[in-house]
Amino acid sequence: MQVSKLFPLIAIVIVTLSCKKQAGSIVANNAQLIKLSDEYMFTEGPATDNNGNIYFTDQPTNRIIKWHVEDGFSVFMENAGRSNGLFFLNDKDLLACADEKNELWLIDTKTKEIKVLVKNFNGKKLNGPNDMWSDKSGKIYFTDPYYRRDYWENPDQEIKKQNLYYLTSDFSQIIVADSQLVQPNGIIGTPDGKTLYVADIGDNKTYRYTISRSGELTNRTLFCNKGSDGMTIDEQGNVYLTGNGVTVFNKNGEQILYIPVEENWTANVTFGGKKNKTLFITAMGSIYTLDMNVKGVH
Numbered sequence: 001m002q003v004s005k006l007f008p009l010i011a012i013v014i015v016t017l018s019c020k021k022q023a024g025s026i027v028a029n030n031a032q033l034i035k036l037s038d039e040y041m042f043t044e045g046p047a048t049d050n051n052g053n054i055y056f057t058d059q060p061t062n063r064i065i066k067w068h069v070e071d072g073f074s075v076f077m078e079n080a081g082r083s084n085g086l087f088f089l090n091d092k093d094l095l096a097c098a099d100e101k102n103e104l105w106l107i108d109t110k111t112k113e114i115k116v117l118v119k120n121f122n123g124k125k126l127n128g129p130n131d132m133w134s135d136k137s138g139k140i141y142f143t144d145p146y147y148r149r150d151y152w153e154n155p156d157q158e159i160k161k162q163n164l165y166y167l168t169s170d171f172s173q174i175i176v177a178d179s180q181l182v183q184p185n186g187i188i189g190t191p192d193g194k195t196l197y198v199a200d201i202g203d204n205k206t207y208r209y210t211i212s213r214s215g216e217l218t219n220r221t222l223f224c225n226k227g228s229d230g231m232t233i234d235e236q237g238n239v240y241l242t243g244n245g246v247t248v249f250n251k252n253g254e255q256i257l258y259i260p261v262e263e264n265w266t267a268n269v270t271f272g273g274k275k276n277k278t279l280f281i282t283a284m285g286s287i288y289t290l291d292m293n294v295k296g297v298h
Contacts, residue, residue: 026238026248026257028277028291033261036287037073040065043282045131045230047086047094048272048298049109054280055094056268056287057083064096064107067287069274077112081105082151085131085142085230085268088298095140097129099149104129104142104167117171124158130185131230131268135193138169139215141177143184143198164198166215177217178209186231186268188239191297197239201227206241208253224253230268230282234294242266246281261288271296 041060048054054067059082066076081098089095089106095117096105102125104118117140120126128149132142145162148155164178164187178184183202189195189211196209196217204227209217226249228241237251245266248257263283270280276295281288 026234026236026292026294028293031291033259033281034289036067036289038286040285040287042267042285043287044267045084045086045097046268046270046272046280046282046287047088048270048276048280048296049088050091052273052276052278054270054272055086055109056280056282057086057096059084059099062100067272067280069272076109077107081114082149085129087132087134089134089138089140095132095134097132097142099128099130100151102126102128102152104132104140118167118174121159121165121174125154127157127159127162131187133187133189133196135189135211136191137193140167140169141165141187141189141196141198142167143187145183145185145202162202164217166217168215175215178220181207186228186241188231188233190233190237197223197231197233199226199228199231199241201229201243203227206231206239222253224249224255229266230270232270232279233297234271234292235297236294238294240269240279242269242281246279259290271298 040058044057046056052069064077064080082100083096084099085097087095092109094107098105106115127144127146130143134140146157161179163176164184166177181200185201186199199206206223208223210219230242232240239249241247245261246259250256261283266283268282277292279290
């Protein structure tokens with residue numbers, strides 16, 4: 001396994017952060033957007049382990065890449081099921097939206113053993129699980145938009161609805177959580193497991209739900225008039241949306257910060273690093289970082 005050190009950094013990109021006064025403190029003083037690497041084809045799905053290391057996908061090359069806080073980049077897994085979104089279920093089990101066969105995987109990061117959690121819904125092939133979030137009890141919420149892939153053997157859309165689902169913590173049952181979204185994509189929940197945010201990128205909206213004790217979603221309300229590809233959240237409850245750069249909204253749905261990223265598309269975002277106060281941004285073939293004054297929550 002070849003490891004490329006992060007010394008020197010490829011580029012430091014000077015950006016002007018557009019933010020309202022109350023948001024100024026969430027970005028570290030004199031912080032600059034740093035491009036760690038641009039050697040990939042299309043970066044997606046960043047997830048953070050308990051040590052602050054970042055796992056992300058390079059989907060066109062069918063790989064999962066690991067960025068280690070000390071050693072930089074290395075290839076964690078080849079033949080990764082064309083994985084898209086990633087999320088750590090616990091300290092070693094990595095969930096992956098395996099787009100190649102429209103499945104949901106569980107990857108043991110110690111042994112790299114793969115367990116297929118979801119193959120279909122009611123006997124029909126999923127559209128293509130895209131992104132996910134899990135609460136502390138192990139319930140997994142995932143979005144299933146339809147983006148036709150040229151590598152699919154059978155590209156037919158067997159489920160006409162593009163649903164939001166949740167998988168019970170024993171992995172035995174898939175339940176439709178919301179069937180009234182146009183094209184759900186980004187998803188993130190609060191660490192107390194009480195609130196879920198889901199971006200309907202097809203309708204350019206993001207919704208907030210209350211999570212009941214049984215796992216059902218209630219009280220869907222409009223959070224903001226903006227869709228998103230990937231999402232994350234910080235310790236203050238601010239929600240980070242992606243697409244054209246990164247746009248941050250406070251818990252009231254008010255925009256407080258805009259981080260421009262000089263790429264055609266900003267796909268996803270998460271917090272990581274030694275102190276969990278570094279914002280990692282995947283955009284086209286690159287990965288960027290920005291030092292923050294707030295910590296991420298997972």
